[in-house]
Amino acid sequence: MEVAKLCDALVDWLKERINEAGARGAVFGLSGGIDSAVVGALCKRAFPENCLGLIMPCYSNSKDEEDAVKVAEKFGIPHKKIVLDGVYDEFLNILDKTDNRVAVANIKPRLRMITLYYYATLNNYLVVGTGNKSELTVGYFTKYGDGGVDLLPLGNLVKKQVRELAVYLGIPRDIIEKPPTGGLWEGQTDEGEMGITYEELDNFILTGKARPEIAEKIKNMNRKSEHKRNLPPIPAF
Ligand SMILES: Nc1ncnc2c1ncn2[C@@H]1O[C@H](COP(=O)(O)OP(=O)(O)OC[C@H]2O[C@@H]([n+]3cccc(C(=O)O)c3)[C@H](O)[C@@H]2O)[C@@H](O)[C@H]1O
Numbered sequence: 280m281e282v283a284k285l286c287d288a289l290v291d292w293l294k295e296r297i298n299e300a301g302a303r304g305a306v307f308g309l310s311g312g313i314d315s316a317v318v319g320a321l322c323k324r325a326f327p328e329n330c331l332g333l334i335m336p337c338y339s340n341s342k343d344e345e346d347a348v349k350v351a352e353k354f355g356i357p358h359k360k361i362v363l364d365g366v367y368d369e370f371l372n373i374l375d376k377t378d379n380r381v382a383v384a385n386i387k388p389r390l391r392m393i394t395l396y397y398y399a400t401l402n403n404y405l406v407v408g409t410g411n412k413s414e415l416t417v418g419y420f421t422k423y424g425d426g427g428v429d430l431l432p433l434g435n436l437v438k439k440q441v442r443e444l445a446v447y448l449g450i451p452r453d454i455i456e457k458p459p460t461g462g463l464w465e466g467q468t469d470e471g472e473m474g475i476t477y478e479e480l481d482n483f484i485l486t487g488k489a490r491p492e493i494a495e496k497i498k499n500m501n502r503k504s505e506h507k508r509n510l511p512p513i514p515a516f
Pocket residue numbers: 381385388414418419420421422423424425460461462463469472506
């Protein structure tokens with residue numbers, strides 16, 4: 280679909296889903312990255328008065344926070360900053376110590392999920408997630424963390440299509456061009472951790488073509504993350 284039409288269709292889709300839920304608007308996390316900038320700009324178009332971007336640093340990079348504010352100000356998105364460092368520390372203090380980096384890092388998106396649902400309930404908003412088809416395909420998100428949301432407007436778009444939409448929406452160039460990172464630990468990048476590039480992943484999703492070892496890797500990640508895209512299994516008896 281042509282990008283202007285896609286943008287209008289996504290804005291309509293958000294309005295329809297939120298209205299049919301009997302809700303008044305949208306709340307979302309603004310990280311300073313491209314995906315949440317696009318979601319913020321779409322939600323602002325759908326619900327100009329009733330949208331809320333939460334900036335939730337949790338030992339996050341200060342440049343990302345500046346970028347999140349820059350997006351909120353550029354698009355006139357009502358926003359609020361909630362610092363999660365203290366609650367994250369307190370939480371780690373009451374848990375058994377571990378050197379399992381992923382177990383610890385996943386606490387951050389899960390604290391953000393709790394915060395988003397708090398403001399969703401206060402305002403009668405839905406939580407709008409930022410996951411795209413590339414991340415969803417390989418399960419590159421935290422279950423019930425950034426995956427714990429009500430709507431996924433970018434869920435049928437690969438990363439490359441999100442970039443096209445970002446250019447159309449006027450997201451600042453430097454935000455579009457930043458290397459994607461979950462920001463869960465120092466030096467983390469999506470491509471480094473996944474071991475595949477978005478270009479390879481997007482091409483495989485769109486055309487089914489990739490070098491055999493890449494295709495195998497993507498299929499394997501997709502199989503292993505099936506549980507993240509489904510509701511919990513329930514016995515049939
Ligand atoms: N077959 C199965 N059936 C049902 N449940 C199953 C399961 N296998 C695991 N599980 C459950 O799932 C858990 C593992 O899933 P999860 O807790 O999500 O953990 P996991 O997938 O290991 O970690 C999340 C990954 O997403 C990345 N991430 C997170 C947040 C944002 C971004 C980003 O850049 O946007 C990336 C993060 O860096 C990490 O690589 C297991 O502990 C278990 O409880």
